[in-house]
Amino acid sequence: MPIKKSKFIDPRDNHVYKTVIIGKQEWFAENLCFATLDGFYSYDQADPDVRDDLDDLEVDGGYGYLYTIEAANMAAPEGWRLPSESDFIQLARAVGVPKMQTIRFLSKFLKNSLFNCDKRWDDGAVCECIQSLSWNDACKDPFGFSAIYSGYGYLIESESDGYREQFLEFKGRGGYEEEDPCVEARLWMSSECDGKPAYFFIEKDRVGFSNKLDRTNIDTFVNPVQCLCSVRLVRDVT
Template sequence: MSIFKPLCFALLSAAALCLASCGEDEPKATQYNLSAVQPGENFTDPRDNNVYRTVRIGNQLWMAENLRYAPNGYSLDGAYTWDERPVDLTKIVPDNAAVIELIDHLFHDPKYNGWEVDGTPIAPWVEGFLKQLKRGRMTVAEVRENIKYLNPAFDDTLTVRLLKYAELPEARHKAGLANFEKTEKENGGYVAKNGFLYTFAAAQRVAPEGWRLPTDEDWKQLERTLGLPAREVERNEAWRGEGLATLLSVGGKTGFDARRTGGNLYQREAGNFYENKGKAWYFWTATSTMLQDSIPAAYVRLSDHFTTKVWRGTSRVANNYRPVLYSVRCVKDLK
């Protein structure tokens, strides 16, 4: 009798047994619970009048859009648009209008009592110099030279202010806004649809009053409410919840509408690393941690195009050259 048939039978039996045992080990598809999900009322941010859709998930109210709030200095204060490069601080120098504004502000500072010289206010001269500067009949250097002649202390104080110009809120706003508008024109208007990409430090400061940057626990509460099993919720540095990303992404049944906005991701090398626009979403949580006892990091949530699961894990907040940039959603508790 040929040994071929018994051997084939044995191999097929082993394969069937293997498939059966493998099937037993595979996690069952999660049955999500949408009964606790309903649309919320629109929220208008009083700081800039941006309007956000919201969604109620259990006893939490989540923004259903990425935050679009720009702090005063835009990227100088940690809010970037897509492919935006950092502002060169050495190029933030005052133009004539800014110099006039600085002189005028300093001149009228009550702390200096009109910058009197031998009891005589220098107001008539300074105001005359500024008029000539505005009309183009004097240069900034000439105005400063004349003021220095009248009151050297005034020019010394002005020099200090000019050196610190890049640190002034109005200078940061002007430079940050110009850099933002230039980049938005180049990228086709990223922020209106996708929101800003924030540094971790900025993400902790930008929530409107009454809202907060969600913690890792806030995200876990959302996941539990939707029906993600406890063993899956607690998994760390792992993809969790087959189908969860589908529910949370644009068009998903929760209305959470996470957009695949990409981010400026961590890498060791210098230079920016804006990646995965249209492929992945990344959200900061407020929960910070340390890697290897000394490397600042934070918990994040992300989803990528190759899976329907959501990653829970940590991300470094910067490398030696630049910050990492992710999107922000805000949450608040419902009574």
């Protein structure tokens, strides 16, 4: 299937994003890094209220910010949207996932079609360019979607003696965390399940929708606003 690489300049901050047209959809080919009023964080940010230059360099390099669902819902520029479950299913069909494929797990085939170099899991070997922020074309997926293990996080609140404190916890970042056993990408969706926000996840051996799978053994948060996920945006093309 022919694909077309393109770009989008966000008029709000003039940031240039790589995009790719797959089928009848145009997708961001990197994670969103727009600074909303609140609710956006960089991976391994130590203080919820402070970011340093290294954080910003990594964010601009392709990993983007991790957002609360509230911030994600406000982050899209005009004409773009958070993808729904049906958007991801349309993407899956466009890259060749057969219609009889279960929706609960869209198979490793879909992951291999959308994911940037994943050779770290081939017999334990680590590809030097995995998750490279240089976006080496030789290590990209065939459709240019370029998903990476951008990790996820939690914004946790605690209260003691009338004092309220927030702190951050992060998991699942690939690349430099070679010993991390649970590398993962989570992309917010506009779809909900029982009134709770859902996300599209990409793991080592599977991809799928959080609202189609009991992930209570993975997700420890109670309030969904505490979960921090990446954002990929989509829009329809004619």
